[in-house]
Amino acid sequence: MMHVIETKNLTKRFGKLTAVNRLSFKVNEGEIFGLLGPNGAGKTTTLSMLATLLPPSAGTASVGGFDVRKESSKVRHSIGFVFQDPSSDDLLSGRENLYLHALMYGVDMRNINEKMDDVLKLVDLTARQHERVRNYSGGMRRRLELARGLLHEPKILFLDEPTLGLDPQTRQHLWSYIKGLSKEKNVTIIITTHYMEEADMLCDRLAIIDHGRIVALDTPGNMKKKLGGDVIRLQVSRPNLAALKRLRYVKRVQRDNGVLVLTVTDASKHIQEILKAVGSVENVEMRAPTLNDVFLHYTGSEIRDQEGEGGFFERMVNSNR
């Protein structure tokens, strides 16, 4: 089967730093594929290489069947790109930005007006289309850029942190647009994000990236299932780790910001025994695993807490595992 995107050992080095390290993955047609990872994990660099904005240091990548190195112009014709930072001209109106985009992408200009009307309607900007982008809110600007990315009807759409800095309501809106695109128009969408919720809600499949490497690749559902149990978070000042270790149904013990995070099979059945074994518990929370737990499992740190890894206590917990 032909994949819309395929990378083999894709690598990017900046001097001594290896930003993307031998990335290999395949994306199917019509899929929403997520690259999830903390800031600096190499997500944007990966997208930039796929969009032919950065040449790879090593490895290969094909987008829409075209090699990103040898056929960069064909690649750029078949993709749309919505950047992390605003990239519309704020002295021009929303509609003018779209018009320039259509000219630059060689869109058939005969029915350009209908096309612009369509995408503007899709992102609810019809009423404000003649206003200068300078007067738009962050969310409106993002929506305009999404519309612009769709104007030349690309088969593949790259979204780099599309909801960064947007309010929850706008974010929900954007999600439904993005989902609709993939379902109704069969557009393949590659999205980078560091929001767990977004990755969980939106992505059909997902690659977790840390330090430029893929540490896990699966559907969000499977990833959670693979953890093999529920999550219990305990606040304990002096935990009895040795006792916990003896309990067979405790699959994993990790430390996160002073909280013990246990992965437990059939948690509700065993909670009493765990509480007894661990010592005096100040606070307890039990739930089904989320992507955050998956992330914690693969990277050893929660996404919002990137400095706090590798402390003495953590090393002790990990060595006890």
Added chain:
Amino acid sequence: MSEITGLYALWLREFKVFLREKSRIVSSLVQPLLWLVIFGTGLGSSIEGISGTSYTSFIYPGILAMTVLFGSLFFGLYIIFDRRVDFLKEVLVAPLSRTTIFFGKVMGGATDGIIEIAILMVLGALFFSIHFSILSAIATVLIILLLMVSILSVGLIIGSVMTSPEGFGLISSFVIFPLFFLSGALFPVQNLPSWLYLFVVINPVTYAVDALRTVILGIGSFGLPLDFAVMIGFALAMVAIGTQAFKRMKV
């Protein structure tokens, strides 16, 4: 085909932005008028005039060249701001060759510049007793265009390697002002001490000023063939370097 519509798109963007930033047009005209009115009259009232023309008339062609120097160089440098608001990314990811993007910028900048120069030409004819014939007006625009393409390219070359606008002051001090002062815009080049003359003749802008002065006032030092040879050579070289610089430019 899409390269041509792309070129049109890039030009259209620059032109629309130019029309909307009216303050930019006004401020680009204030500086040359200050030079002509205050400096020209001020210095002109204590010297007799040069080669039979008033001092203000004498520096008028040089002030046109200066307007190009400042306007076009900074226009090129402004791609740093494009990069900051990331509009440049949108352009660079479009399926257009870097050569097209470069020429789109040059065309946009030249359009803006020619409008400013046309206004200065009208003002020159109305208030500074400069006489343009149809032929000399066309020749003036042609010379200005050649200089503009060169200086726009220089600006774009510098802008494509600069990453922040902090260096703008340095560019003014070390590029624009030396090129301006050493171009003979403000003084005749014949009687200079040899060390200064050397700097003047290796400055390509000198030949633009000389050509302008020849077609507008009938006073020249090097002759139009040499002037045009140097200007065309300079423009071609800068365009060649500029397109290469754009091909190498990182996003």
